[in-house]
Amino acid sequence: xxxxxxxxxxxxxxxxxxxxxxxxxxxxxxxxxxxxxxxxxxxxxxxxxxxxxxxxxxxxxxxxxxxxxxxxxxxxxxxxxxxxxxxxxxxxxxxxxxxxxxxxxxxxxxxxxxxxxxxxxxxxxxxxxxxxxxxxxxxxxxxxxxxxxxxxxxxxxxxxxxxxxxxxxxxxxxxxxxxxxxxxxxxxxxxxxxxxxxxxxxxxxxxxxxxxxxxxxxxxxxxxxxxxxxxxxxxxxxxxxxxxxxxxxxxxxxxxxxxxxxxxxxxxxxxxxxxxxxxx
Numbered sequence: 001x002x003x004x005x006x007x008x009x010x011x012x013x014x015x016x017x018x019x020x021x022x023x024x025x026x027x028x029x030x031x032x033x034x035x036x037x038x039x040x041x042x043x044x045x046x047x048x049x050x051x052x053x054x055x056x057x058x059x060x061x062x063x064x065x066x067x068x069x070x071x072x073x074x075x076x077x078x079x080x081x082x083x084x085x086x087x088x089x090x091x092x093x094x095x096x097x098x099x100x101x102x103x104x105x106x107x108x109x110x111x112x113x114x115x116x117x118x119x120x121x122x123x124x125x126x127x128x129x130x131x132x133x134x135x136x137x138x139x140x141x142x143x144x145x146x147x148x149x150x151x152x153x154x155x156x157x158x159x160x161x162x163x164x165x166x167x168x169x170x171x172x173x174x175x176x177x178x179x180x181x182x183x184x185x186x187x188x189x190x191x192x193x194x195x196x197x198x199x200x201x202x203x204x205x206x207x208x209x210x211x212x213x214x215x216x217x218x219x220x221x222x223x224x225x226x227x228x229x230x231x232x233x234x235x236x237x238x239x240x241x242x243x244x245x246x247x248x249x250x251x252x253x254x255x256x257x258x259x260x261x262x263x264x265x266x267x268x269x270x271x272x273x274x275x276x277x278x279x280x
Contacts, residue, residue: 149268157234157255185212238252
């Protein structure tokens with residue numbers, strides 16, 4: 001066993017000595033270009049290693065640059081999205097302000113056209129059910145509001161004050177099931193009573209079967225109820241149905257879009273014997 005180990009060590013030593021001789025000879029022998037062979041070989045080995053390392057580093061740099069670029073692009077994209085959202089919100093705010101301004105302008109025009117003493121109010125709440133169609137306004141007894149005062153809008157009749165408090169009031173809309181107003185057909189002067197249906201329609205009742213009424217006729221307040229001033233729009237006749245008795249059933253589409261109502265006028269002038277004149 002010892003003889004075999006000695007032979008292996010001698011062989012390894014011999015190979016090492018031979019390799020050293022080759023290295024020394026290579027260091028002394030020049031190539032055709034005058035560069036030592038050992039230097040040329042080592043240069044080739046190290047140059048390939050450098051080439052590989054440079055490729056790896058370049059790849060890492062490209063990946064890193066791409067990652068940084070994507071991060072910057074994402075940041076710019078997020079910033080653009082925030083700017084766009086802010087611009088959209090600002091546009092909506094401007095649109096809302098413009099719409100509010102148009103509504104107030106129409107309200108002022110209505111106040112200027114009529115001889116009635118009025119107070120402007122803003123709707124701040126609505127009834128939660130369809131059975132009781134009411135809204136709450138931001139004016140009350142401090143501004144002179146009293147029960148049964150008429151509430152109007154540029155389009156026509158809104159309803160009446162039913163429960164005023166010091167700084168607010170509940171308004172019963174004309175389409176409430178318990179609401180009613182004296183009505184007259186503008187063209188034929190046929191009279192009746194416009195009552196609420198609880199939804200978005202009115203019914204003109206107590207109209208004679210022989211009355212001249214057709215779809216499209218304008219229905220106005222007659223003033224006989226002592227609440228609503230005469231001459232304000234209630235709505236237009238949508239259809240006329242025979243009721244089988246002495247009266248016709250007349251369905252009226254309200255002039256006011258109650259779903260889009262925001263500002264109103266409360267009529268402070270007592271209605272006894274008062275005529276609002278020609279208010280369109």
